[in-house]
Amino acid sequence: xxxxxxxxxxxxxxxxxxxxxxxxxxxxxxxxxxxxxxxxxxxxxxxxxxxxxxxxxxxxxxxxxxxxxxxxxxxxxxxxxxxxxxxxxxxxxxxxxxxx
Numbered sequence: 001x002x003x004x005x006x007x008x009x010x011x012x013x014x015x016x017x018x019x020x021x022x023x024x025x026x027x028x029x030x031x032x033x034x035x036x037x038x039x040x041x042x043x044x045x046x047x048x049x050x051x052x053x054x055x056x057x058x059x060x061x062x063x064x065x066x067x068x069x070x071x072x073x074x075x076x077x078x079x080x081x082x083x084x085x086x087x088x089x090x091x092x093x094x095x096x097x098x099x100x
Contacts, residue, residue, distance in 0.1 A: 001027060002027070002028045003015075003025040003026065003027060003028060004026055004027065004028035004029070004032050004034075004085075005019070005020065005022055006025075006026070007022060008020050008035065009033050009034055009082055010035050011028045011085060011088070028085050029085065030084065030085055030086040031084055031085070031086070032084070032085045033083070033084060033085075034082060034083060034085050035080065036058070036081040036082060036083050036091050036092065036095065037080075037081050037100070038063065038078055038079070039078065039079055039081065039100060040077075040078055041077040041079065043098075043100045044078075044079040044081075046100075047081065047094070047095065047098065047100065048060060048081075050094055050098065051081075051083070051091060054090065054094060056083055056087045056090060056091050056094070057083070057084070057087075058081050058082060058083050058091070059081070059082040059083075060079045060080070060081055060082075061079065061080045061082070062077060062078075062079055063077070063078040063079065063080060064077055064078065
C-alpha cells in the first residue's frame with residue numbers, strides 16, 4: 001500500500017517519508033496533490049502547456065517567491081509542479097518524454 005506524506009506531498013512505499021523521514025503518514029487518496037518535479041522557469045512554461053494540452057491540471061508554486069525572483073532575476077526562478085495522485089503516472093511519463 002502506498003502512503004502519503006502531507007508535508008512533502010509525496011506518495012511512497014515503506015514506513016517513513018523518504019524526503020523528511022516522517023512516520024506520521026496516511027494512505028494516499030486519488031485527490032491528493034503530489035509533487036511531480038521542480039523546473040527552471042524556461043522549462044516550467046513548456047511543461048505547463050503540455051500538461052494543459054493533456055488535460056492534467058497542475059498546481060505551480062514558485063520556489064524563491066516574488067521578492068527574491070525580482071531581486072535575483074527571472075532566470076534564477078524555479079517552479080514546483082504538483083498534480084493529483086490519480087494523474088501522477090501520466091504526468092511522470094510527460095516529464096520523462098520531454099527529457100526535463
